[in-house]
Amino acid sequence: MAALxxxxxxxxxxxxxxxxxxxxxxxxxxxxxxxxxxxxxxxVYGLNLLAGYTGYLSLAHAGFFAIGAYSLGILTVKxxxxxxxxxxxxxxxxxxxxxxxxxxxxRTKEHFFAIYTLCVGYIIYLVIDKWDGLxxxxxxxxxxxxxxxxxxxxxxxPLSQYYLILFFLLLTVLMVYRIVHSxxxxxxxxxxxxxxxxxxxxxxTMKNKLMxxxxxxxxxxxxxxxxxxxxxxxxxxxxxxxxxxxxLMYLLVGGIGTLAGPIVGTLLxxxxxxxxxFLQDYRMLIFGPLLTLLIIFYPRGIIGAFYxxxxxxxxKKRMRALIKNHKDAEFPTANSxxxxxxxxx
Amino acid sequence: MDILSQQLFxxxxxxxxxxxxxxxxxxxxxxxxxxxxAHGAMYMLGAYVTLTMMLxxxxxxxxxxxxxxxxxxxxxxxxxxxxxxxxxNAPPIHDxxxxxxxxxxxxxxxxxxxxxxxxxxxxxxxxxxNLFGLTVTMQRxxxxxxxxxxxxLLYLFLKKTMVGSTIIAMAQNREGAHLVGINxxxxxxxxxxxxxxxxxxxxxxxxxxNLVFPGxxxxxxxxxxxxxILGGMGSIPGAILGGYILGFSESLGATYLSNDYKDIxxxxxxxIILSFRPxxxxxxxxx
Numbered sequence: 001m002a003a004l005x006x007x008x009x010x011x012x013x014x015x016x017x018x019x020x021x022x023x024x025x026x027x028x029x030x031x032x033x034x035x036x037x038x039x040x041x042x043x044v045y046g047l048n049l050l051a052g053y054t055g056y057l058s059l060a061h062a063g064f065f066a067i068g069a070y071s072l073g074i075l076t077v078k079x080x081x082x083x084x085x086x087x088x089x090x091x092x093x094x095x096x097x098x099x100x101x102x103x104x105x106x107r108t109k110e111h112f113f114a115i116y117t118l119c120v121g122y123i124i125y126l127v128i129d130k131w132d133g134l135x136x137x138x139x140x141x142x143x144x145x146x147x148x149x150x151x152x153x154x155x156x157x158p159l160s161q162y163y164l165i166l167f168f169l170l171l172t173v174l175m176v177y178r179i180v181h182s183x184x185x186x187x188x189x190x191x192x193x194x195x196x197x198x199x200x201x202x203x204x205t206m207k208n209k210l211m212x213x214x215x216x217x218x219x220x221x222x223x224x225x226x227x228x229x230x231x232x233x234x235x236x237x238x239x240x241x242x243x244x245x246x247x248l249m250y251l252l253v254g255g256i257g258t259l260a261g262p263i264v265g266t267l268l269x270x271x272x273x274x275x276x277x278f279l280q281d282y283r284m285l286i287f288g289p290l291l292t293l294l295i296i297f298y299p300r301g302i303i304g305a306f307y308x309x310x311x312x313x314x315x316k317k318r319m320r321a322l323i324k325n326h327k328d329a330e331f332p333t334a335n336s337x338x339x340x341x342x343x344x345x
Numbered sequence: 346m347d348i349l350s351q352q353l354f355x356x357x358x359x360x361x362x363x364x365x366x367x368x369x370x371x372x373x374x375x376x377x378x379x380x381x382x383a384h385g386a387m388y389m390l391g392a393y394v395t396l397t398m399m400l401x402x403x404x405x406x407x408x409x410x411x412x413x414x415x416x417x418x419x420x421x422x423x424x425x426x427x428x429x430x431x432x433x434n435a436p437p438i439h440d441x442x443x444x445x446x447x448x449x450x451x452x453x454x455x456x457x458x459x460x461x462x463x464x465x466x467x468x469x470x471x472x473x474x475n476l477f478g479l480t481v482t483m484q485r486x487x488x489x490x491x492x493x494x495x496x497x498l499l500y501l502f503l504k505k506t507m508v509g510s511t512i513i514a515m516a517q518n519r520e521g522a523h524l525v526g527i528n529x530x531x532x533x534x535x536x537x538x539x540x541x542x543x544x545x546x547x548x549x550x551x552x553x554x555n556l557v558f559p560g561x562x563x564x565x566x567x568x569x570x571x572x573x574i575l576g577g578m579g580s581i582p583g584a585i586l587g588g589y590i591l592g593f594s595e596s597l598g599a600t601y602l603s604n605d606y607k608d609i610x611x612x613x614x615x616x617i618i619l620s621f622r623p624x625x626x627x628x629x630x631x632x
Contacts, residue, residue: 057438104616107623110437111380111578115570116619119612122567126612130605241563245445252442282457288450292443296431299439 018166022159035162037270038169039227044250044262045176046219051248052257053180054212055192059244060101060117063124064217066239068094068224070128073141073234078134083148087225094221095214102213106206109195121241129236140235144228165226172219177259179215188212192257249291255301264302351479352596358485358554360592361492365547366565367572367584368499369540375516375579376536378437379429382444384544385566386451389559391417391545392552393459396466406469410549414542421541422534430533448562455559468553488550495546496585499539503581512536516579564608571615 022031043065051057071090075081081089101120108116128135135141147155147164155161179185187208190198199205228234237243254265269287276283298305366388373381394416398409428443470483503509515522515532523529548561555561572591576583591611599607 051438055436055438057441104620108619109623111374111378111441112574112619112623114441115380115574116615119567119571119615123609123612123616126606126609245449248442248445282453284449284453285457288446288448288453291446291449292428295435295439295443295446296428299435 015170022162028158031158031162033270033274035158035165035230036227037266038162038165039223039230040247040250040270041262041266042169042172042226043220043223044247044254044266045172046216046223047247047251048256048258048262049176049179049188049212049219050216052251052261053185053192054188054209056106056209056213057114058105058117058213058216059114059241059248060105060121060124061216061220061247062241062243063121063239064094064098064220065224065227065243066124066128066234066236067097068221069228069234069238070135070141070224071221072225072228073144074134076145077141077143083145083229087147090225091218091221094224095218098214098217098221099210102210102217106209106213118241121239121244125236125239125241128239135236138236140233141228142233144232144234146232147229161230165230168222168226172222173259173263180259184208184211249287251301252291252294253301255303255305257300258303258307261301261303268302347478348600352600353593354479354481354485356593356596357589358488358592359596360589361488362547362551362588363565363568363572363591364585364588365492365495365543365550367569367576367588368496368581369543369547370566370569371573371576371579371581371584372512372536372543373540374573375581376512376519376533377429377433378579379440379444380570381540382441382566383424383447383451384540384569385562386448386455387417387421387541387544387562388548388565389455389562390420390451391541391548392466392557392561393455394545395549395552396464396557397459399467406549410546413545413549417545418538418541421537421544425534425537429537430530452559452562459559461559463556463558465556466552470553482554484553488554491546491550495543499543500581508535568611571611574615575618 021034025031043061046064047058047061068090071093072086075086075089076083079086105113105116105120129137131137146161149155153160155164180188187198187203190201190203191205191208195205224238227238250266250269251262252265253269254263255261273283276286294301300308366384369387370381370384373379373384391413394413395406395409398404398412399406404412424447428447429440432439432443468484470487473480473482474486476486501509503513511522511527511532512535514525514527515529519529522532568591572587573579573584575590576585576587591614594614595607595610598610602610
């Protein structure tokens with residue numbers, strides 16, 4: 001109970017900090033970067049559901065991000081649709097494309113899935129890049145409107161955009177939290193741990209995988225939509241593989257398959273990138289080896305390492321207490337070690 | 346007719362390069378079951394090392410290529426030792442991510458050392474000749490002949506020598522190979538050496554007719570993956586055949602369909618194949 005309370009206060013503390021943050025800094029650049037980081041986090045949560053909880057490494061994620069962004073751009077700029085209608089339609093378009101691609105992609109497994117999605121991502125990029133009439137080709141789309149206001153609320157200013165995107169981020173986190181702790185979430189984890197076993201238990205793996213794939217593209221699309229109306233300019237580069245690799249790095253550094261991982265990883269890497277700005281294109285000199293070292297030594301990222309440390313500490317404490325209590329009794333056997341490892345998915 | 350035969354020859358040339366790259370990829374996959382995303386970076390480094398040797402030290406093309414093969418091969422071995430060996434018991438998702446990390450690092454490194462601009466590589470075999478009515482450069486012929494020679498040598502090495510057969514043995518069954526006294530570590534290192542060498546040869550052969558730049562490995566490696574899925578992961582004849590199939594379909598597609606979308610052909614091919622055969626066209630274990 002104490003741990004839960006502790007956790008709850010920590011989470012509310014962070015939300016409060018995010019809410020008052022714009023008043024703590026007068027620097028609009030910092031606010032801009034933070035808002036952008038929030039957008040990436042939403043996309044990383046999508047990737048986390050698929051790669052972290054279900055064990056399917058999708059390398060087409062930037063493609064779905066771009067589909068969301070371009071759907072909004074085309075619907076508002078070229079079709080002239082009402083913003084929120086376009087917003088909703090873009091998400092639906094992304095989900096439908098995700099469903100169609102997922103239907104085929106999920107027939108493949110492991111390496112084949114990674115390579116297949118890598119190629120799908122590349123096709124999406126090429127189509128955006130070459131289909132001049134629809135997407136504007138290499139010139140991109142400009143003049144995407146900011147989100148339309150609701151009554152007294154308007155989203156013209158960066159500050160109001162910050163809160164809008166923060167709202168969607170919190171919504172995403174809440175949804176992912178609910179999903180992961182639901183029966184579906186357990187099912188995804190079962191599929192990750194062993195698909196054959198899950199099948200044997202009577203789990204409809206294809207249905208579940210398809211669901212998680214579409215959900216994951218939904219979050220990528222949502223991030224793309226928000227990105228388009230925040231930056232107000234989109235080019236084909238947002239669908240390129242490097243964006244997928246960036247998202248993957250945020251996820252891995254934070255902790256793949258953990259709830260807090262996407263936030264921690266994105267914040268940390270975005271912050272480090274900002275302070276290493278003089279490196280520009282060479283930042284991969286540091287992040288590339290970091291990614292490799294991380295996966296060798298801390299495969300579950302910062303959050304995973306933290307939980308491991310916590311579990312070890314608790315175990316040690318318990319053992320010490322046991323030894324103290326049973327000084328003359330028999331030594332505790334391996335069976336008495338608490339089975340707490342399964343806690344964080 | 347003239348255009349057709351010219352395009353067929355082009356397809357043969359592109360196919361040779363693809364086959365060589367895919368061979369390295371399939372060898373590593375056969376042994377360690379790693380989809381080595383960093384292989385594209387090895388290809389890129391191969392071209393750069395050859396170019397540097399030729400420009401900086403004024404070495405002859407062949408000598409520069411030999412040094413490139415050695416350098417990239419050893420780098421490949423280093424990669425196996427430092428990254429893939431510690432990860433040999435990890436879940437498969439880890440290998441892929443580690444390989445992506447290496448790829449990103451090597452590309453940034455190449456950009457740091459050689460800059461981001463496109464460069465062209467000179468060749469001593471630039472003269473144009475007429476071959477059965479086709480106008481071709483010597484370099485293109487060299488690519489075709491070179492690729493076939495390398496493939497033949499590789500085949501003889503794998504089938505006729507003791508060391509080569511240890512690679513095949515390990516591809517068939519890792520534990521079994523270990524039990525009969527094959528040093529699996531050594532075989533893994535050897536495979537990476539060959540794989541890196543093949544990438545360097547392919548890059549050095551192809552660079553004079555293409556350009557050299559840090560991102561040159563991207564498309565090639567993606568297509569090599571398409572090829573080894575086409576030919577069955579880990580299969581050597583499959584990689585060679587797949588390479589030529591892709592080369593032909595690309596050069597013909599560029600002429601008769603659309604030059605803009607020629608790069609998409611490979612990926613569409615893969616999407617279609619995997620839609621019907623989720624485990625590849627000629628899926629089978631080992632060699």
